[in-house]
Amino acid sequence: QVQLVQSGSELKKPGASVKVSCKASGYTFSNYAMNWVRQAPGQGLEWMGWINTNTGNPTYAQDFTGRFVFSLDTSVSTAYLQISSLKAEDTAVYYCATRYCSGGGCYLDSWGQGTLVTVSS
Amino acid sequence: QSVLTQPPSVSGAPGQRVTISCTGSSSNIGAGYVVHWYQQLPGTAPKLLIYGNSNRPSGVPDRFSGSKSGTSASLAITGLQAEDEADYYCLSYDSSLSGFWVFGGGTKLTVL
Numbered sequence: 001q002v003q004l005v006q007s008g009s010e011l012k013k014p015g016a017s018v019k020v021s022c023k024a025s026g027y028t029f030s031n032y033a034m035n036w037v038r039q040a041p042g043q044g045l046e047w048m049g050w051i052n053t054n055t056g057n058p059t060y061a062q063d064f065t066g067r068f069v070f071s072l073d074t075s076v077s078t079a080y081l082q083i084s085s086l087k088a089e090d091t092a093v094y095y096c097a098t099r100y101c102s103g104g105g106c107y108l109d110s111w112g113q114g115t116l117v118t119v120s121s
Numbered sequence: 122q123s124v125l126t127q128p129p130s131v132s133g134a135p136g137q138r139v140t141i142s143c144t145g146s147s148s149n150i151g152a153g154y155v156v157h158w159y160q161q162l163p164g165t166a167p168k169l170l171i172y173g174n175s176n177r178p179s180g181v182p183d184r185f186s187g188s189k190s191g192t193s194a195s196l197a198i199t200g201l202q203a204e205d206e207a208d209y210y211c212l213s214y215d216s217s218l219s220g221f222w223v224f225g226g227g228t229k230l231t232v233l
Contacts, residue, residue, distance in 0.1 A: 037167075037224075044123070044227040045159075045167065045210050061221050095166055104173020105155035107212065111166040 004112035022096030029077040125225035143211035151192035
């Protein structure tokens with residue numbers, strides 16, 4: 001079955017960068033777009049954007065342009081989220097999730113377990 | 122402030138029925154875009170509960186149902202159980218944000 005395994009928690013200082021990985025298994029990686037979702041402590045879910053796993057073309061939600069970069073390594077079925085110039089407000093759990101499309105529309109189907117990124121001096 | 126509005130909290134006693142609303146506008150739900158619902162248990166990743174307004178993935182009990190009318194959607198939970206205590210989020214597409222998905226602000230369900 002589809003499984004998404006994310007990298008472990010990170011503690012970073014303001015201004016640093018972080019790269020979160022999401023390794024997929026149980027399906028053909030290029031079949032489903034990979035999405036990223038942020039959840040700040042005690043807050044709701046925010047859709048950050050997605051990356052086309054066929055072309056590598058990323059699409060970013062309005063609030064996630066500039067410092068956020070989605071990338072792929074298709075040879076190891078892994079998607080990455082890199083955040084640069086980290087700020088305290090980037091402290092959150094970051095989830096990867098596959099997009100599945102059916103007669104009921106397109107939706108986020110399988111999710112990774114989440115990666116906590118803490119930004120603190 | 123999400124473009125999809127959910128009540129911050131709802132509650133109900135075991136066995137009761139509760140509903141959670143998700144109110145949008147003409148650029149999302151009212152434009153005909155489908156609504157999906159997710160359940161997030163404490164400390165875990167969200168789980169797909171309802172897709173395409175009213176469809177349940179395999180394994181989701183039929184106590185959970187979804188509907189949509191006009192610019193709103195609803196999630197209903199009947200026969201409330203203690204393990205239903207969680208956060209619930211709606212998700213839809215919004216054409217005013219350059220064609221992006223948006224989540225509702227989330228609703229905390231408390232089983233009394």
